[in-house]
Amino acid sequence: xxxxxxxxxxxxxxxxxxxxxxxxxxxxxxxxxxxxxxxxxxxxxxxxxxxxxxxxxxxxxxxxxxxxxxxxxxxxxxxxxxxxxxxxxxxxxxxxxxxxxxxxxxxxxxxxxxxxxxxxxx
Amino acid sequence: xxxxxxxxxxxxxxxxxxxxxxxxxxxxxxxxxxxxxxxxxxxxxxxxxxxxxxxxxxxxxxxxxxxxxxxxxxxxxxxxxxxxxxxxxxxxxxxxxxxxxxxxxxxxxxxxxxxxxxxxxxxxxxxxxxxxxxxxxxxxxxxxxxxxxxxxxxxxxxxxxxxxxxxxxxxxxxxxxxxxxxxxxxxxxxxxxxxxxxxxxxxxxxxxxxxxxxxxxxxxxxxxxxxxxxxxxxxxxxxxxxxxxxxxxxxxxxxxxxxxxxxxxxxxxxxxxxxxxxxxxxxxxxxxxxxxxxxxxxxxxxxxxxxxxxxxxxxxxxxxxxxxxxxxxxxxxxx
Numbered sequence: 001x002x003x004x005x006x007x008x009x010x011x012x013x014x015x016x017x018x019x020x021x022x023x024x025x026x027x028x029x030x031x032x033x034x035x036x037x038x039x040x041x042x043x044x045x046x047x048x049x050x051x052x053x054x055x056x057x058x059x060x061x062x063x064x065x066x067x068x069x070x071x072x073x074x075x076x077x078x079x080x081x082x083x084x085x086x087x088x089x090x091x092x093x094x095x096x097x098x099x100x101x102x103x104x105x106x107x108x109x110x111x112x113x114x115x116x117x118x119x120x121x122x
Numbered sequence: 123x124x125x126x127x128x129x130x131x132x133x134x135x136x137x138x139x140x141x142x143x144x145x146x147x148x149x150x151x152x153x154x155x156x157x158x159x160x161x162x163x164x165x166x167x168x169x170x171x172x173x174x175x176x177x178x179x180x181x182x183x184x185x186x187x188x189x190x191x192x193x194x195x196x197x198x199x200x201x202x203x204x205x206x207x208x209x210x211x212x213x214x215x216x217x218x219x220x221x222x223x224x225x226x227x228x229x230x231x232x233x234x235x236x237x238x239x240x241x242x243x244x245x246x247x248x249x250x251x252x253x254x255x256x257x258x259x260x261x262x263x264x265x266x267x268x269x270x271x272x273x274x275x276x277x278x279x280x281x282x283x284x285x286x287x288x289x290x291x292x293x294x295x296x297x298x299x300x301x302x303x304x305x306x307x308x309x310x311x312x313x314x315x316x317x318x319x320x321x322x323x324x325x326x327x328x329x330x331x332x333x334x335x336x337x338x339x340x341x342x343x344x345x346x347x348x349x350x351x352x353x354x355x356x357x358x359x360x361x362x363x364x365x366x367x368x369x370x371x372x373x374x375x376x377x378x379x380x381x382x383x384x385x386x387x388x389x390x391x392x393x394x395x396x397x398x399x400x401x402x403x404x405x406x407x408x409x410x411x412x413x414x415x416x417x418x419x420x421x422x423x424x425x426x427x428x429x430x431x432x433x434x435x436x437x438x439x440x441x442x443x444x445x446x447x448x449x450x451x452x453x454x455x456x457x
Contacts, residue, residue, distance in 0.1 A: 027439060042431040042451065048444055049186070053155040064156035073154075104245065 008107040009061035012100050018055045021094050026051050028090040035086045038077060058091060058112050070118035079120050088112050126209040127165075140182070140210065141199035142164070151199060158183060158185060158201040166217045167195035168211035178208045188445055210217035217257070225278055227299050230366040234332060234355045235283045235296035236271075240270055250274060251316065252339025253422070253450065256281075256309035258291075266291045269424070269450060270310065270334040273342035281368075282335035284452075305363065312336075314422060314450040316343040324419040328409055328433060330358040333424030334367065336450045340422050345378060353381045356412060358405045358425070362390025372397045384408070405429075410436050417441040424450040 026048060029039045041047045057063040091112060095105045123134045127144060134143045141163050144151050153163040158308035167175045167182070175195040183201035184192045196213065222239040229235050241248045255269045268281040272324045314336050314366060325344060329337035341355060359365050365385060375383045383398040386408055392400040399409060409415065421437060423430050430449045438444055
């Protein structure tokens, strides 16, 4: 018997899942005073595109980000644990709203945690 | 296979994307995700011929870009593997220049001057859509961008100029510009226009101050294209004495049943226009009120950066899709 490894990205619906998630996630972070400043840009189309990239990566989808890219992207933001946890919380909230299975949510959280040190530049 | 970028020719290797090719040749192109998502690597097809542009752009990666960007030949370099030679440019690159003759100059209120220009398009047609903008030279150092308030492909273009007391361009335009004088005009550019996908949808047009220029461009274009769905237009000014073009707007509202116009000022006297609604109130709460804000509409927002930023965010937060919102932000040039 052969088992095919499906990535969590494919399991939850791939690009369509990202599309469904991005506006929910974006609205959540804009409503959170602790982190909204980081996402509050006049260039909303550009910011939304960045969210799509982030969610694609977090869902285990195709991306070419390196640890160095993540560090460079967040270096000037002076982020701490609270900021990271807030964003992770909204990521989970978004997935719950979309009725994603808990096992997949756990896998996605694990991916997010794997870039935590890079995001916080520690 | 060759591609051209900024006047230089580059050899595209087998299986190489446009982005990879340019980076390999040490051309600095912004990029990030390399997965067709972040849009940092956006470039455009550059040619003198719109049809060639369209044909070439169709073989490049345009997924995720809105209709106006697609129509103007924008694409994502990291996902583009052209099969035919293509000439490309940055999104900020030089636009075509035209000479234009001043037909009229009119100070319509203390803040605003309306000028009309006839473009000399003998060597190349000046093809635009109302709501796009042009760059105008006063001299090589003083260049400003103004939105086209005319319907598409009128011979004459109408621009609305906000007069700043020390404005090096705006003072000259409203006080010194002569009828018959020639100006250099570059363009058109911008995505804030009535595209084909707007045709059967309700429109929401939100203007503040000279944001009325692109909004009139969109409105006049929509009506010229026989737009039948609802059009809700909200025109704002900080003081009622700064409203302008009210006669024309009132007439349009009278002639088109599907056009509903509201005039909003923070202070002053309410204009008495029989075919428009007028209110002294807060613009943002008025136009995002549950009762008439339509999340399915094609929405246009034009005005200052804070106006557009605040209103677009509000529309998004109450449920509109960002891809349905086109905005044009007006900045005051540095002194």
